[in-house]
Every structure is written in C-alpha cells, then in structure tokens.
Amino acid sequence: MSKEEKKEDILKGREIELSYIRKVGNYENNEVENELVFFLPVGCFWARTLGGCYHCGFQDIINEITRKYYYDLVEIVKVEYKKYLDVNIKRVFFYVGGSFFEIKDEVQNEILSFIGAQGTVRDIYIESRPEFITRENIQRLKFLLQAKKLVVAIGLETYSEKIRNEVLSKGISNNNFELAMHILKNENVKALVYIFIKPPIKNISDKKAYEDVLKSLEFVVEKGVSFVELKSGCIMYNTKAYELYKVGQYTPLNIWTVNKLLIEANERYKNIPIRLGIFNEIFSSIDVPKGCILCDEFLKEKLQLYRESMDYKVLTKYTTCYCSII
Numbered sequence: 001m002s003k004e005e006k007k008e009d010i011l012k013g014r015e016i017e018l019s020y021i022r023k024v025g026n027y028e029n030n031e032v033e034n035e036l037v038f039f040l041p042v043g044c045f046w047a048r049t050l051g052g053c054y055h056c057g058f059q060d061i062i063n064e065i066t067r068k069y070y071y072d073l074v075e076i077v078k079v080e081y082k083k084y085l086d087v088n089i090k091r092v093f094f095y096v097g098g099s100f101f102e103i104k105d106e107v108q109n110e111i112l113s114f115i116g117a118q119g120t121v122r123d124i125y126i127e128s129r130p131e132f133i134t135r136e137n138i139q140r141l142k143f144l145l146q147a148k149k150l151v152v153a154i155g156l157e158t159y160s161e162k163i164r165n166e167v168l169s170k171g172i173s174n175n176n177f178e179l180a181m182h183i184l185k186n187e188n189v190k191a192l193v194y195i196f197i198k199p200p201i202k203n204i205s206d207k208k209a210y211e212d213v214l215k216s217l218e219f220v221v222e223k224g225v226s227f228v229e230l231k232s233g234c235i236m237y238n239t240k241a242y243e244l245y246k247v248g249q250y251t252p253l254n255i256w257t258v259n260k261l262l263i264e265a266n267e268r269y270k271n272i273p274i275r276l277g278i279f280n281e282i283f284s285s286i287d288v289p290k291g292c293i294l295c296d297e298f299l300k301e302k303l304q305l306y307r308e309s310m311d312y313k314v315l316t317k318y319t320t321c322y323c324s325i326i
Contacts (some may be wrong), residue, residue, distance in 0.1 A: 016065065019080035019088060025310030027273035033306045035091040036084055041065050044098030046129065046171060053155075053168050058097040073103060074110045077324050081118070081275065083284035089118070093125040096238065100126035101137055112144040125192065127153040130172055130180035138187045138249040150189050151227070154180060157196040158212055159219035167199050167240075174296070181223050190226035194277075197261065198233030200241035202249045206326050211259055214268075221269055228265075229275040232258060234285035253289035255299050255326035259315050262303075266312035276307050 017039070024035045043062040071181070076232055092115055094100055100108065115124060124145055133152060141150055156177055164170045184191045195216045198209035213230065220228060234255055235245050244250035258276070265274050279288040290296050298318075305314045 004092070009211065017081065018076050021084065021089075022093070022278070023308040024091065024275070025089075025306075025308050027310040030309045030311045033090040033182075034084075034087050035093055036071065036081070036087075036089045037093045037095060038077055038080060038178065039097045040076060040094060040103070041071055042073070042096035042098055042100075042102055045102060047098070049167065049172065050165065053170055055238070058236075062097045073107055074114070077111050078114060081114075089120050091123040091125065092121055099128040099132050101128050101132035102191065103326065105140075108141070109144055112141060113173070116145040116148050123149045123150060123151055125151045125153055127155070128180075130154055130176040133180040133183055135183055135187065138183060138189055142189070151192050152163060152180075152184055152189060153192040155194045155196075156216075156220065157231075158195060158199065159216040160212065163201075163212070164198050167201055168196070178223060183227070185224055191224070192223045192227040192229060192275075193220045194229050194231050195220070196231045196233065197258065198253050200233070200239070200244055200250055202244060204250070206254050209253065210257055210261060210326060214264070217265055217272075217274075221272055227273045227275060228269075229277055230261065230265075231257070231277040232279055232289045234279055234289070235287040236285055243285065252287050254323065254325050255289045255291040255303075256302065256319075256321060257326045258289055259299060260326055262306060262312055263315055263319070273310060276303060278307070291321055295321040295323065 001205075019036060019038050022035045022037050023032050025031070026033050033228065042061045044056075044058070047056070047058075094111075096103065112124070115121060126141075133154075138150070138152070155170070155301070156172065157168055157170060161174055164172060181191055189296065195213055197213055198204060198206065199212070201208075217228060233241060233250075234252060235241055235250075241250055262276060279285065291299055299321075302315055302318075306312060
C-alpha cells in the first residue's frame with residue numbers, strides 16, 4: 001500500500017476517532033460551548049526515552065496505532081475539521097499524548113495557520129511539558145493565531161515534587177513549572193494546569209487524595225494559573241495504578257469525592273475556572289470513579305452538567321449517599 005493509500009485508509013476507514021466534539025461550559029456566562037478535540041498520535045519523548053509517567057498508558061497505545069497506520073498530521077486536522085462545518089466551534093483542543101511542541105515546527109505552523117483562519121474558533125488549547133515552553137515558541141504560535149486566544153495546558157498533577165517525580169515519574173520540578181508560568185504570564189498567554197486526583201500510591205485513601213488536591217490548588221493559584229482541570233485516577237493497562245489495582249492496593253475514586261472536591265474548590269477559588277476531565281476520554285479505561293447502583297448514573301449526569309455549564313451549583317443539591325467515603 002502506498003503512502004497516499006495509507007493516508008486515505010486512516011482518514012476514512014480507521015479504527016479510532018481522531019476528533020470529537022466535547023461540550024464545555026463557558027465560566028463567564030455558564031453557557032455550553034462546542035470544543036473540538038483533535039487526537040494527533042504524536043506521543044511523548046519522556047515516555048519513549050525514560051519510561052514516562054507511571055499513571056499514563058497512552059504511549060503504548062500510540063506506539064500500536066503508529067505501527068499500523070501512516071498519519072499526516074496536517075491532513076488529519078483539515079479532513080477532521082471539515083466534518084464539523086455546521087457546528088459552531090468556539091474552542092479547539094489538540095491532544096497529542098505528549099507535548100504539542102514535539103511536532104516539527106513547520107507542521108505546527110501549518111496546523112495553527114489553518115485553525116487560525118477558521119472564523120468561529122476563539123480559543124486554541126495545546127499541551128506541553130514546561131521545558132518546551134520558551135518565549136520564542138510562544139511568540140511564534142501567537143503570531144500564527146493572530147487574534148485567537150492561545151491556552152497552554154501543563155500536566156503538573158500535584159504541588160508535591162516527591163509525589164510528582166517519585167510516584168508519578170513526571171520529571172518536572174517546581175522551578176521548571178514556575179519558569180514556564182513566568183514566560184506565559186509575560187506573553188499574556190493563559191495557563192491551564194492539570195491536577196491529578198488520587199496518585200497511584202499503595203492503599204492511598206480518598207481522604208489523602210482530597211487533601212493533596214486542595215494543597216495543589218493553593219499552590220497553582222499562587223503561581224498565577226488561569227484555569228485548572230481535575231483529572232481522575234482512572235485505571236489504564238501498563239501503568240503503576242494498574243499493577244496496584246490488580247492486587248487490591250489501589251481503587252479508583254469514589255465519585256462523591258469528585259463531587260465534594262468540585263464544590264469546595266469552586267467555593268474557595270471563585271475566580272479560577274475549574275474544569276473536570278472526562279473519565280473515559282479518547283481511550284477507554286479499565287475502571288473509573290464510581291458510586292453505588294443507587295447513585296452512580298445520577299451523579300455522573302450531574303458531573304456532566306457541571307462540565308457543560310461550569311456552574312457548581314448543579315452539584316450542591318445532593319452531596320452524599322450511603323456509599324460515600326468522604
């Protein structure tokens with residue numbers, strides 16, 4: 001099969017979705033907006049060279065995908081975007097399973113020049129490790145996007161360097177993070193920081209995980225973060241969490257812990273939008289945060305309403321169940 005035939009095959013007859021629409025709330029008016037997520041199978045140098053983060057199984061999946069298919073990243077973006085021409089897209093989010101800056105500069109330029117020319121798009125989100133965030137990189141992307149707003153997401157995960165680097169194996173120091181935040185602030189670019197709820201620590205309780213998130217929120221707010229997204233401790237194959245999960249030494253969050261965290265975080269930090277990541281996003285997890293048979297579906301619906309409205313009051317009417325452990 002030729003390169004062009006492979007391209008045609010992956011873009012039209014693929015086994016995975018390379019884009020989807022995510023409903024996300026606008027924190028300024030609580031209205032629902034369409035966010036177009038692109039999945040570009042780029043991967044992560046940290047995973048390829050040093051084994052990656054212990055809670056992340058994406059590199060193995062990306063390796064398998066790229067062994068089977070040829071991908072032209074620019075072509076993916078153009079073809080996938082055309083599927084949504086009748087959708088009022090306000091935000092575009094590029095997920096690459098690593099850092100956006102690991103894409104070659106000329107390919108980044110083509111992708112963002114194309115997206116920057118789309119009339120309804122207002123915000124463009126990319127992800128990056130702190131060491132790739134340089135003044136030169138950020139200025140180049142701003143120039144390409146012109147009037148569009150650039151948001152850079154950083155997977156800090158926790159305030160604790162010990163947990164971040166010894167438990168999660170992120171390889172990110174607080175100094176790295178603070179330098180990246182300084183660059184973004186000087187360039188007037190907003191930062192979205194991921195905080196991971198319940199790191200894969202043997203027999204960690206939801207209470208300990210809850211306390212870690214609150215300390216992490218305090219830390220990133222102090223450093224000038226613009227947005228926060230809470231990511232749940234789901235179970236994926238080939239991760240440290242999975243190894244602990246198999247022997248009964250790690251369980252996903254109780255869903256009421258997520259509910260309570262969102263309420264308290266919103267009440268503490270009224271000027272910082274706090275997003276909630278989807279429990280099964282792009283690839284399915286083995287296990288996810290859940291409640292009991294009486295509350296699970298009900299509360300997941302409430303959490304989805306929160307994602308779509310950014311109004312935490314949708315979570316405050318019912319705050320407990322007999323299965324709640326916090």
